Amino acid sequence: MLFRSLPMKCGCGGDAFVVLHDAKKKEVVAYNGRGVAAAGATADYYRSHGHKDMPLDGVHAASVPGGVSVYEAIWKRYGTMPWAELWEPAIKLAEEGIAITDYISRRYEERADRLSQYEFSRKQYLPHGRAPAMGERWAAPMLARSLRAVAKGGAEAFYRGEIAEKIVAYCRAQGGLFELDDFARQQAVTYAPISTDYRGYTVHETAPPSQGFLLLEQLNIIEGFDLKSLNAMSAERVHLLTEAKKLAFADRNRYAGDPAFVKWPLEALMSKAHAAKRRAEIDPKQARWPAGAVIPEHDGDTSYFAVADGNGNALSFIHSLSNSFGSCFVAGETGITLNNRAGRGFSLDPNHPNVIAPGRRTMHTLNAYMVCKDGAPWLVGGTPGGDQQTQVNTQVITNLIDHGMSLQDAIDAPRWYSFPGTDPGSLGKTPQLRAESRMPQATRDALNAMGHNVEALGPWSGGGAVQLIQLDRKNGVLRGATDPRPGGLALGF
Numbered sequence: 001m002l003f004r005s006l007p008m009k010c011g012c013g014g015d016a017f018v019v020l021h022d023a024k025k026k027e028v029v030a031y032n033g034r035g036v037a038a039a040g041a042t043a044d045y046y047r048s049h050g051h052k053d054m055p056l057d058g059v060h061a062a063s064v065p066g067g068v069s070v071y072e073a074i075w076k077r078y079g080t081m082p083w084a085e086l087w088e089p090a091i092k093l094a095e096e097g098i099a100i101t102d103y104i105s106r107r108y109e110e111r112a113d114r115l116s117q118y119e120f121s122r123k124q125y126l127p128h129g130r131a132p133a134m135g136e137r138w139a140a141p142m143l144a145r146s147l148r149a150v151a152k153g154g155a156e157a158f159y160r161g162e163i164a165e166k167i168v169a170y171c172r173a174q175g176g177l178f179e180l181d182d183f184a185r186q187q188a189v190t191y192a193p194i195s196t197d198y199r200g201y202t203v204h205e206t207a208p209p210s211q212g213f214l215l216l217e218q219l220n221i222i223e224g225f226d227l228k229s230l231n232a233m234s235a236e237r238v239h240l241l242t243e244a245k246k247l248a249f250a251d252r253n254r255y256a257g258d259p260a261f262v263k264w265p266l267e268a269l270m271s272k273a274h275a276a277k278r279r280a281e282i283d284p285k286q287a288r289w290p291a292g293a294v295i296p297e298h299d300g301d302t303s304y305f306a307v308a309d310g311n312g313n314a315l316s317f318i319h320s321l322s323n324s325f326g327s328c329f330v331a332g333e334t335g336i337t338l339n340n341r342a343g344r345g346f347s348l349d350p351n352h353p354n355v356i357a358p359g360r361r362t363m364h365t366l367n368a369y370m371v372c373k374d375g376a377p378w379l380v381g382g383t384p385g386g387d388q389q390t391q392v393n394t395q396v397i398t399n400l401i402d403h404g405m406s407l408q409d410a411i412d413a414p415r416w417y418s419f420p421g422t423d424p425g426s427l428g429k430t431p432q433l434r435a436e437s438r439m440p441q442a443t444r445d446a447l448n449a450m451g452h453n454v455e456a457l458g459p460w461s462g463g464g465a466v467q468l469i470q471l472d473r474k475n476g477v478l479r480g481a482t483d484p485r486p487g488g489l490a491l492g493f
Helices: 043-048 067-078 083-096 102-115 119-125 141-160 162-173 180-184 213-222 235-255 272-279 341-345 388-401 407-412 441-449
Strands: 015-022 027-033 189-191 194-198 201-205 302-308 314-320 369-373 376-382 416-419 432-436 454-457 467-472 477-482
Touching: 015 067, 015 369, 027 067, 067 083, 067 141, 067 314, 083 141, 102 119, 119 141, 141 162, 141 180, 162 180, 194 213, 201 213, 213 235, 213 272, 213 388, 235 272, 235 388, 235 416, 235 432, 235 441, 302 376, 302 467, 314 369, 314 376, 376 388, 388 407, 388 416, 407 467, 407 477, 432 441, 441 454
Parallel strands: 432 454
Antiparallel strands: 015 027, 015 314, 027 189, 194 201, 201 369, 302 314, 369 376, 376 467, 416 432, 467 477
16 A cells, blocks of 8 residues: 555555565565666666766666565465455555645655656646645556556566566657566565674674665674763764764775676675774774765655564565655556666766666665564564665664663654765765754764764654564563654554
């Protein structure tokens, strides 16, 4: 139903990553639902067509959607309901429409100019020649028909059947580079997640092309500091976490690409030995920018959810179109909005580890984590937020483990993030530490004195939409908490 209630965030045209605990097998598995660049997508092609950077909108910004392959892979292994039945609520909402909230209306307004560039984007999202206003009902009958096709034919229909045929045909008619084989080859990858130990807990993350390794590297770096002895809102603690982020992100910008195309030292970057070397580079009294590309980020619009049941199964699930409304390009009468992950993640620089090439997967901001204790899930969590994701997740995990906060307090605590991050784009943005104004003024003043260039945000504007579930095995209790910033939801039944 998220496809419909949050149309700018996720859908069949996006990607998905998952970490899942199988209680019967007592194992943690992960799923990679990342699509590839089109067969004709080369840096030379883009440069020859006047692009200095990857486009963020339109048919050339999209890669093959990978999400549907993950939905089906998980259902085939763990599903207890008929596949078609799972799609009915979303189909109903698409056919009958939803009431536009203030939040959704504002997102429409922000993207209206970009949506208006493309025929079927206008038809689907701007039915009256404008963005729907709060309180109006909005339906998507074209999308409903595609959802019914997926409900009937599964991933086969999406990647090798009528939907793939329609998407590819329309995209090529608009100058796009997709071929049917690009879709036909898409499969979800199941694997053992990457992990590290942090103060007696095992933190599992999604593997590349997800950026999940950044969370593990940051935790490894800060593990060498006695955070417990510091006030959670002290300048010293914020400084240490921020400097650890900068070092990890510099490693990503220098090395990380599609492991199928680029050889880079993933295991070394996640090692305790590497963390010790990076930790030694941190000046406890002065902010610095480590060597490595400084690359600004773009906005993102992602949906995350966590689920746990009474049998010990747990799931951490993140999916996205990337930017709001992805590429802003609706693939003809399918009603499917394509992602803009190619435009956002790839580079035209031949020396960049994420230079675009046919069949390549760009490094991906999406990541999902799970924290285990004594071999069983202890915490399931994640957040939207692009480059902010691993920064926010690091803050939340250390709030819980090092500072002993409750779930809700760990989420509500004043949030910050270091900018810029990793998204390939224009260079030269001024480094900043963006912090919610609820962070004590004395802390912000001390951080400025350290050279952090603090920008005060609104009191609840630090980004992210954290969702957490804590599994208390001793008492047989599941605890849930949600982020008040975008308006999340915690449910038990």
